[in-house]
Amino acid sequence: MREALRFDGKPLSATLSREADRWFISIPVAIDRPEPVCESQATVGVDLGVSTAITLSTGEKIDSPKPLKKHLQRLRRRSRSHSRKQKGSANRRKSARKLAKFHARIAHIRQDWTHKTTTELPRRFAVIGIEDLNVRGMVANEKLARSINDIGFYEFRRQLEYKAARSGSTVVVVNRWFPSSKTCSICGVKAEKMPLSVRDWTCAHCGAEHDRDVNAALNIQREALATVSWAGSHACGEEGTGRSRKTPAKPASLKQEITHGLFVHG
Numbered sequence: 001m002r003e004a005l006r007f008d009g010k011p012l013s014a015t016l017s018r019e020a021d022r023w024f025i026s027i028p029v030a031i032d033r034p035e036p037v038c039e040s041q042a043t044v045g046v047d048l049g050v051s052t053a054i055t056l057s058t059g060e061k062i063d064s065p066k067p068l069k070k071h072l073q074r075l076r077r078r079s080r081s082h083s084r085k086q087k088g089s090a091n092r093r094k095s096a097r098k099l100a101k102f103h104a105r106i107a108h109i110r111q112d113w114t115h116k117t118t119t120e121l122p123r124r125f126a127v128i129g130i131e132d133l134n135v136r137g138m139v140a141n142e143k144l145a146r147s148i149n150d151i152g153f154y155e156f157r158r159q160l161e162y163k164a165a166r167s168g169s170t171v172v173v174v175n176r177w178f179p180s181s182k183t184c185s186i187c188g189v190k191a192e193k194m195p196l197s198v199r200d201w202t203c204a205h206c207g208a209e210h211d212r213d214v215n216a217a218l219n220i221q222r223e224a225l226a227t228v229s230w231a232g233s234h235a236c237g238e239e240g241t242g243r244s245r246k247t248p249a250k251p252a253s254l255k256q257e258i259t260h261g262l263f264v265h266g
């Protein structure tokens with residue numbers, strides 16, 4: 001392989017890795033980055049859901065490719081056929097390679113989507129509110145586990161945070177116990193119960209009709225905005241003193257950006 005370095009700067013190291021039948025080289029480069037200036041003043045709330053991958057407070061729904069669900073049957077078949085092959089045989093080695101390739105492809109489809117989405121959001125919005133989901137607790141629930149792993153919440157948040165820091169946007173992580181789904185985004189009155197199966201509902205107090213996810217995203221947006229205002233800063237153009245991040249954004253090395261294989265399949 002021969003390729004010009006894509007960044008001007010000092011290469012720091014090189015890490016080789018292998019995934020199925022492909023090789024990767026990761027080269028962190030120290031570069032001078034200009035102070036990020038966020039051009040947008042817009043705020044958005046992001047609801048990370050199960051039925052739709054993510055819903056924005058603007059009403060947009062961005063579906064994830066859900067590669068795992070689609071390929072699950074094929075994956076099962078291949079795993080079964082692989083386990084039937086005799087240990088140590090050439091056939092088993094061959095099927096192991098095939099299986100690894102299949103896993104890698106699923107991972108790549110997912111990574112592509114996550115990268116594109118987490119790049120787009122900080123470009124469009126100065127303040128991005130997301131929920132601090134109890135992912136561990138939710139993954140423990142069998143029914144939800146697969147689709148949540150499929151979307152990859154942890155990875156989504158990790159990428160969103162470092163990309164926002166890079167472009168001068170602020171990610172506000174809204175408290176996990178904030179009742180974003182139950183609260184009416186129009187009048188602020190809380191509904192009694194809101195099981196996951198309810199996708200649309202009408203506020204008993206003000207009569208507003210809500211799409212569950214858009215309503216939640218609107219509440220997250222408001223909460224994020226309140227947090228930022230409370231911290232005494234505007235999103236753009238001022239000294240970065242009031243940025244209220246729960247987790248300080250770490251500078252991401254190139255290596256971190258192409259970390260693979262966070263999720264276990266099957």
Ligand SMILES: [Zn+2]
Nearest residue numbers: 184187203206
């Ligand atoms: Zn209401």
